[in-house]
Amino acid sequence: MSITVGKLFGNGAVLYQMKLLAGQKGLNNLVEWVHIIENDEVSEFLHGNEVVLTSGILNDGDGWLLEYTKKLYAARASAFVVNIGPYTKSIPNDVIEYCNQIKMPLYTIPWETRMVDLTRNICYRIMQSEQVEISIASTIKNIIFKTGDIETLILQMERYGYLRDSHFCFIVMSFEHKEDNQLEFDMNKIKMYSERLARSIHELYISFSYKDSWVLALVNYGNYDVTNFVDTFFKNWNEPSWKVHMGISENKAGIKMQAENFNNAFTAMTMAKKQGKEMVFYDKLDIHKLLLNAKDKEVLKEYYKDTLGKLEKYDKENNTDLMSFLYMFLQNNGSQSLVAEKQYIHRNTVNNQLKKIEKITGYNPSNLEEKLRFYLGFFVKDVL
CATH class of the missing domain: 3.40.1390.20 (HprK N-terminal domain-like)
Incomplete structure (x- = not known):
């Protein structure tokens, strides 16, 4: 700050x-x-x-x-x-x-x-302010990572003006160079840019770096203010060679609740990165929430291997694109006529492709239960 x-x-x-x-x-x-x-x-x-x-x-x-x-x-x-x-x-x-x-x-x-x-x-004033900033960031990190006595940490936050029932919205940002080289991102640039923008909306916020990401906690901002921050951030982002992936948590009250809230923001950022999106709001993740929070990732890997893994392997070995075809089929509610229209192919061709998929995977894409199995497989693919 x-x-x-x-x-x-x-x-x-x-x-x-x-x-x-x-x-x-x-x-x-x-x-x-x-x-x-x-x-x-x-x-x-x-x-x-x-x-x-x-x-x-x-x-x-x-x-x-x-x-x-x-x-x-x-x-x-x-x-x-x-x-x-x-x-x-x-x-x-x-x-x-x-x-x-x-x-x-x-x-x-x-x-x-x-x-x-x-x-x-x-x-002197700047250095004093920096010490306060470091102390606040250290305290909220101790709360998030459950280090130390929670009541003592909350009292420290209250001395700095962050009340125990304050609303916190965490925004976690990661940075990717568009030319895919190993240049290190200058965190100080994002610190000043994000803090200046946050300050223009409201006074209280906390910022710190974590695992090559930048974290900004907006405190007592309304939901409209959070959306305004995100929209304005990308509208005025002036580092064209760097792509930002942003995860936004819920706007949740109570300092004691912020460990989970922070983790949710980090989860949303991970999803944004996997999908190549600028931003993902955690509360809009729907089924991805369940999958991302699954403790045993091996179960998800086995599920994917059983449903779509064989099809993905077939595409690689035969230079085909049945995965994309299946996804379009599912996105069009399993309508062969719609797929035929959008792909400019005959319905018989669509039917033949679906039979080929069934032969490779062992599951019928036209069967309601097995169609759901495929759909869930694509969701799992997003989070692996």
Whole structure:
């Protein structure tokens, strides 16, 4: 839970005579660090989500500060603080208008305020916030994985504002490079992106990494808020080379219930990954819930081997696609005429294919009970 610009500078007016001139709509921007940068080649110094301070030593006239601000925005700075004095006597209106437009908070401090004092305070606040974030994440993980006394852990959560009857919705994300290479995903990017989005909707959330995945727990978000988060996440995802697979748990009340809720989110993410989907909501998994939560996976493997395994092996050895044909048959309620129409083949051909499937597997796809057996086999295939 990174600190926001608004919280970071909440008492700045009293301590440092800070004035907020523009960008009020960006006060929820998250802050990772702070820099004093006088060089206008800001991209060389910034990683994103930083507060930048400058006195404008290189300010050589009209337009300089606006161009500097544009470079800060391109480098994804969170806020901009200008030390008003001999180098920058005032802030031009076009800079104020631009900061309002891009929602970047723009502050001024008087020349008497030493920038080094302000940066020291910012660094301390950021590190303090990080310690709280680490402590909260550690506590919720102990609750999830049942490590320690549950009542003691709940009291720790309540001290941070997470009440025992709060609603939690876990979102687990995994990342897959589209070019199928072994590049490691930068978790810090997803941390800042997901937290910034969560913060724009509501205040309480918890985030941490787990088994090469990123976990975000939305706390006391409504069901509409959860859906809004997921939709907005994918709408604005700007890492085209990386595909995200997301599993979303139910929105469940009670800290004691969250171990199961987290596992359900992880299960949904696993399903999304297997099916190549962007997202899967656990409460919409239906029959997959039963199969994914089966303790003995060997039973499922044996079931699949007995129903569809022989057909899959036949397809591989004979370069056929009877599996797809059977699935289409089942998806069309076992209607030979519909399959014939969609495949542009004669009904006799459909019947011959079904007889071939029966011969290979030992089960008749037109028989109601055995049709159900095949259908369940495809569901099992999804989870193996």
